[in-house]
Amino acid sequence: MSNVEKHIDRWRKGLSQSDAFTGGDIGELENHLREEIAVLQRRGLSEQEAVLVARHRLGDTSQLAEEFAKVDGGRRAMQHLSSMAMGVLLFLLASYASNGISRGGVWAGAMFGLNGYTLGGIGAGLRILTVISLLLFGWLILRSWARSQPVGASGGMSVPQAILWFLVAVLLAGTTIGGELLFTAATVRSLGVAEYGRACLVMGYARFAWTILTPILAAIVFVAAGVHVQRHRRVCDNV
Amino acid sequence: MAVSKDLVAASAAPMILSILAEGDSYGYAIIKRVRELSDGQMQWTDGMLYPVLHRLERQGQAESYHQASETGRKRKYYRLKKDGSKALAQHKEQWMLVHTTLQQLWEKNACLT
Numbered sequence: 001m002s003n004v005e006k007h008i009d010r011w012r013k014g015l016s017q018s019d020a021f022t023g024g025d026i027g028e029l030e031n032h033l034r035e036e037i038a039v040l041q042r043r044g045l046s047e048q049e050a051v052l053v054a055r056h057r058l059g060d061t062s063q064l065a066e067e068f069a070k071v072d073g074g075r076r077a078m079q080h081l082s083s084m085a086m087g088v089l090l091f092l093l094a095s096y097a098s099n100g101i102s103r104g105g106v107w108a109g110a111m112f113g114l115n116g117y118t119l120g121g122i123g124a125g126l127r128i129l130t131v132i133s134l135l136l137f138g139w140l141i142l143r144s145w146a147r148s149q150p151v152g153a154s155g156g157m158s159v160p161q162a163i164l165w166f167l168v169a170v171l172l173a174g175t176t177i178g179g180e181l182l183f184t185a186a187t188v189r190s191l192g193v194a195e196y197g198r199a200c201l202v203m204g205y206a207r208f209a210w211t212i213l214t215p216i217l218a219a220i221v222f223v224a225a226g227v228h229v230q231r232h233r234r235v236c237d238n239v
Numbered sequence: 240m241a242v243s244k245d246l247v248a249a250s251a252a253p254m255i256l257s258i259l260a261e262g263d264s265y266g267y268a269i270i271k272r273v274r275e276l277s278d279g280q281m282q283w284t285d286g287m288l289y290p291v292l293h294r295l296e297r298q299g300q301a302e303s304y305h306q307a308s309e310t311g312r313k314r315k316y317y318r319l320k321k322d323g324s325k326a327l328a329q330h331k332e333q334w335m336l337v338h339t340t341l342q343q344l345w346e347k348n349a350c351l352t
Contacts, residue, residue: 028266028289028315031308035267036285059286067290071297 004037007051014061019079020069033058086142089165093172094134100176102127103183106199110187116195119187120202127203128210242281251283251291253330259301259319260327266292266315292317300326 008030015026033054040050058064105126109119188196242250258269269292270285295301300323308314319327 024315025289025293027313029286031265031312031314032267032270032285032289034310034312057285059284063284064286067287068293071290071293 003047004051008033011055011061015064018061018065020065020072022072025068029058029064089169090135090138090142093169093176094131094138096173096176096180097134098127098130100179100183101130102203103180103187107183107187107190110191116191116198117202119191120199120206123199123203124206124210128206247281247283250334251288252295253327253334255288255291255295256300256319256323256327256330259317259323263316263318265317269317295323298322298326 011033012026012030015021015029021029036054036057037050040053041047045053102123106119106123109122114122187199191199254273255269258264258272264272266285266288270283270288273281273283292301292303296303296317300320301317302320303315303317305313306316
């Protein structure tokens with residue numbers, strides 16, 4: 001790859017980081033950049049000079065992104081909306097699944113003859129662990145899915161794709177909720193109601209603590225992400 | 240003499256429409272034409288042309304189509320639509336009004352000095 005190609009490649013990657021540009025926008029700007037570079041080179045500028053002048057004339061990426069976003073604000077809003085919907089779906093699925101898995105753990109513990117308090121601890125711990133790891137796992141899957149989309153794709157999905165996701169979600173939710181019920185029934189049968197009540201008590205306390213802690217954790221993550229993005233943006237602007 | 244940013248922004252749409260009225264064109268050629276006509280005095284940030292073109296397209300004043308360029312790359316051409324011609328006529332009226340008003344004022348002032 002020549003230097004010009006490498007430079008254009010890096011520049012194109014910079015643009016595709018922003019959701020303001022569609023694949024078509026980037027192609028159009030790239031054509032412009034290439035044409036300008038060719039003209040400047042014909043006028044006797046070196047490869048590097050031509051690239052620098054052409055890029056300068058085209059304008060800096062963040063400024064362009066701002067202008068492009070103004071024209072097509074609707075598409076951006078849809079993109080945000082669809083990622084929000086994905087987030088909500090992911091959260092629901094992760095919490096159903098973690099309920100199912102934690103009840104499974106409690107049932108297995110009961111089979112080993114553990115007492116109600118220990119089982120409650122196991123249930124609560126499993127629930128928190130699985131919800132965190134499922135969220136992380138789901139997020140990784142969603143991210144790799146988003147990255148596999150062509151540059152600047154609309155960000156939404158086609159109807160068959162949406163139906164497929166919906167069916168998968170319903171199936172997962174159904175299985176985990178069903179599993180939770182079956183495991184709970186089996187546990188109650190083997191432990192007896194009183195011992196199971198103790199397990200529920202511990203899980204209830206843990207749930208209470210978790211309910212208070214999660215928003216705090218979420219707030220910390222939001223603030224950290226905000227600081228990170230701002231720092232990243234400053235670095236990009238300086239390049 | 241550099242033209243102020245506000246004036247550049249305000250004149251972008253009428254200028255693009257006027258160039259498209261001469262015939263179909265694409266981004267780079269439009270910028271080149273503006274540079275030639277203004278003797279390089281109208282300095283646009285090249286990339287800013289495209290959002291304006293896209294807005295015109297969305298508003299139904301222009302339409303686009305793809306055609307291969309000499310280098311074989313796909314190039315996006317823009318064509319003026321009926322609404323674009325109408326909008327251009329309005330732009331012309333407005334700009335002429337501003338122009339004649341200012342001209343009269345400046346001629347009067349020229350007499351005073």
